Amino acid sequence: MSETTSVTNRIPGSRRYWYVGLGALMITWPIIFGNFWARIGVGALMWIGLAQSWNMIGGYAGYLDFGHGAYFGIGAFAAGIAMVQFGYPFVVGFALAIVVSIAISYLVAVPTLRLTGAYFAIATWAFAEAVKQAALITGITGGTFGLSLPRSPDTFIGVALPFQIGETFFYYAMLMLCMATMSLTYYLFERHEFGYRVKALRDDQDAAESLGIDTTRVKRQVYVLSCVVAAVFGSVHAWYIVYIHPNDVLATIITDRMVIMALLGGLGTLTGPVVGGLLVFLLQRLSSVFLGSTTFYLPLIGILIMITVLFAPSGIIGILRGEIDRNDVRQNVKDLGEKFNLL
Amino acid sequence: MVNIGLFTQIVINGLLLGGIYVTIGVGFSLAFGVLEVVDFAVGEYVMIGAFTGALLTPLLGAEGVFVIPIVLISFFALGALIQPMIHHVTTGDRPHPLLMGLVFTFGLATLLRGSVLSIFGPNNRDVPSSLLTGGVEISGVGTFPVVRTVTAVFGVSALVVFMYYLYRTTGGMAIRAIAEDRTNARLMGININRYQSIAYGAYAALTGSAGVFIGMTFTANPGMGLQYTAFAFFMVVLAGMGYLPGVIVAGIVLGLTQSFTAVYISGNLVLLVLFAIIYVVLLISPAGILGRGEWAT
Numbered sequence: 001m002s003e004t005t006s007v008t009n010r011i012p013g014s015r016r017y018w019y020v021g022l023g024a025l026m027i028t029w030p031i032i033f034g035n036f037w038a039r040i041g042v043g044a045l046m047w048i049g050l051a052q053s054w055n056m057i058g059g060y061a062g063y064l065d066f067g068h069g070a071y072f073g074i075g076a077f078a079a080g081i082a083m084v085q086f087g088y089p090f091v092v093g094f095a096l097a098i099v100v101s102i103a104i105s106y107l108v109a110v111p112t113l114r115l116t117g118a119y120f121a122i123a124t125w126a127f128a129e130a131v132k133q134a135a136l137i138t139g140i141t142g143g144t145f146g147l148s149l150p151r152s153p154d155t156f157i158g159v160a161l162p163f164q165i166g167e168t169f170f171y172y173a174m175l176m177l178c179m180a181t182m183s184l185t186y187y188l189f190e191r192h193e194f195g196y197r198v199k200a201l202r203d204d205q206d207a208a209e210s211l212g213i214d215t216t217r218v219k220r221q222v223y224v225l226s227c228v229v230a231a232v233f234g235s236v237h238a239w240y241i242v243y244i245h246p247n248d249v250l251a252t253i254i255t256d257r258m259v260i261m262a263l264l265g266g267l268g269t270l271t272g273p274v275v276g277g278l279l280v281f282l283l284q285r286l287s288s289v290f291l292g293s294t295t296f297y298l299p300l301i302g303i304l305i306m307i308t309v310l311f312a313p314s315g316i317i318g319i320l321r322g323e324i325d326r327n328d329v330r331q332n333v334k335d336l337g338e339k340f341n342l343l
Numbered sequence: 344m345v346n347i348g349l350f351t352q353i354v355i356n357g358l359l360l361g362g363i364y365v366t367i368g369v370g371f372s373l374a375f376g377v378l379e380v381v382d383f384a385v386g387e388y389v390m391i392g393a394f395t396g397a398l399l400t401p402l403l404g405a406e407g408v409f410v411i412p413i414v415l416i417s418f419f420a421l422g423a424l425i426q427p428m429i430h431h432v433t434t435g436d437r438p439h440p441l442l443m444g445l446v447f448t449f450g451l452a453t454l455l456r457g458s459v460l461s462i463f464g465p466n467n468r469d470v471p472s473s474l475l476t477g478g479v480e481i482s483g484v485g486t487f488p489v490v491r492t493v494t495a496v497f498g499v500s501a502l503v504v505f506m507y508y509l510y511r512t513t514g515g516m517a518i519r520a521i522a523e524d525r526t527n528a529r530l531m532g533i534n535i536n537r538y539q540s541i542a543y544g545a546y547a548a549l550t551g552s553a554g555v556f557i558g559m560t561f562t563a564n565p566g567m568g569l570q571y572t573a574f575a576f577f578m579v580v581l582a583g584m585g586y587l588p589g590v591i592v593a594g595i596v597l598g599l600t601q602s603f604t605a606v607y608i609s610g611n612l613v614l615l616v617l618f619a620i621i622y623v624v625l626l627i628s629p630a631g632i633l634g635r636g637e638w639a640t
Binding site: 062064066107111112113117118121122123125126127129130132133134137252256258259260263295296297298299300301302303304305306309310313332334336340341342 | 380381422424427428431432435437439441442443445446447449450451452453454455456457458460461483534536537569573576580608612614615618619621622625626630
């Protein structure tokens with residue numbers, strides 16, 4: 001393919017209008033629909049970004065990181081500690097979240113990525129739980145009291161800004177971050193040579209190694225990248241919800257949600273986490289609005305994970321793209337039925 | 344100056360706790376050996392076991408012990424019906440079958456925890472027992488609380504029965520053969536669906552009934568599962584995946600670690616210490632401290 005082929009050439013004419021319309025809708029969203037829907041938008045964009053960050057290591061590289069939520073919390077607490085304990089503006093906290101998450105994820109990556117499969121999953125899971133326990137007992141994180149972040153107009157860059165830092169501000173902040181994450185994923189994993197290296201090591205590590213790919217290096221790069229993205233969202237989230245507590249921002253359910261969003265949408269695809277993220281986030285929101293229960297989405301998420309893995313392992317994207325049709329699902333059901341032949 | 348009386352009492356408590364942890368660890372290790380899947384739902388079986396105890400005890404004359412046979416049978420059936428699904432997701436034509444198995448049990452754990460949390464709320468519940476109260480004091484050694492002693496005795500005897508089945512009967516031989524090599528076991532004419540279900544059902548039954556005893560010793564809480572998942576991981580990581588004798592040692596080490604950390608350092612640090620040990624052991628010796636376990640991929 002020639003270098004001059006631009007993105008617009010690859011999008012068919014009729015679809016181009018859809019993309020333009022979608023872009024316009026996303027930009028004008030908080031203006032048209034107001035604060036309530038802006039709030040929904042902030043959450044949806046954040047979870048799409050987080051699901052994509054998990055998809056980098058879990059989907060593209062095939063390393064199931066069951067402790068990814070730790071970096072969300074680390075980012076949140078980096079911003080929180082910078083703002084509350086040291087009185088810096090948010091931008092410093094944001095930069096600190098990036099630096100700290102790079103440092104920690106690299107130190108974790110070096111030993112942990114030597115493990116594979118289930119051992120990697122258990123080790124990362126143990127790491128995340130240890131981080132949470134540590135955050136609960138140390139003083140700088142506020143321990144069991146948590147931290148309350150300031151949000152006056154001068155807490156962004158240190159000088160007073162002429163606008164309020166409210167829902168609209170955070171909507172555009174999240175939109176930018178989410179778009180940046182999507183573009184980065186598209187460029188690195190779908191277009192750049194890097195993506196082919198990552199997929200090669202996922203499919204067969206020894207074969208990739210024999211082709212001259214430095215798999216250790218590539219794995220570390222993917223892991224650090226995905227962790228930094230999670231931490232960046234964590235730091236903005238901390239400032240957005242103002243109050244952070246280890247039991248909230250370091251909860252196991254954060255990792256659970258990232259996993260199910262990426263899995264339900266389709267692992268190792270660009271659009272999978274978008275579809276899965278939107279669906280799971282709206283499901284959670286709707287269940288709390290209409291059923292009045294804040295925990296009911298947990299069993300729903302659990303059932304969704306199980307059904308997806310059982311019958312449609314390539315996710316919703318696999319169904320939409322036609323990789324899985326009704327016959328495949330039927331065959332899956334039949335195979336499963338045969339395994340119940342216990343006597 | 345270490346208080347000798349306190350010290351021996353901690354050792355007693357630790358050993359008694361270890362007895363019940365061994366039950367969980369052995370089932371978990373076996374489920375891994377047979378299905379080649381690391382079951383993230385292990386702690387949730389403990390949790391629903393304890394909850395079943397808390398809910399059924401008032402119907403059975405406020406006696407937690409009577410719940411045990413019901414839990415054994417119903418959890419065996421539950422496990423036997425869940426096994427085919429795990430078998431299905433870890434085999435067949437799909438990308439990364441083993442990782443899919445991991446994700447499936449992760450979903451199962453979320454489903455179990457979420458259902459109990461939604462239906463019964465986040466509060467603690469007691470599993471009352473009128474038979475198992477008080478303690479037997481042996482002078483010069485320490486007190487043996489009846490609940491914990493019976494729990495440990497149950498754990499050890501369940502283990503002995505289970506080991507007898509596994510190593511002295513044809514069915515047990517079939518299960519060990521599957522753990523060794525599933526394809527070859529099938530070629531030898533073993534009905535792998537059936538024996539895998541028996542193994543997974545036995546694991547669920549052991550874990551669930553251990554949960555009832557844990558509920559009697561402490562309390563039942565929807566969030567307790569996580570801790571026991573951590574404990575199970577701790578035991579198999581320490582022992583090496585799929586190496587049963589190592590689990591017995593690891594379970595006792597776990598019981599002792601828990602009671603010593605709680606008394607001499609701080610109760611809040613128990614989990615942190617355990618997670619740190621899991622992490623370090625995984626990095627230094629992934630086949631367990633005895634080096635006899637399997638390498639999982």
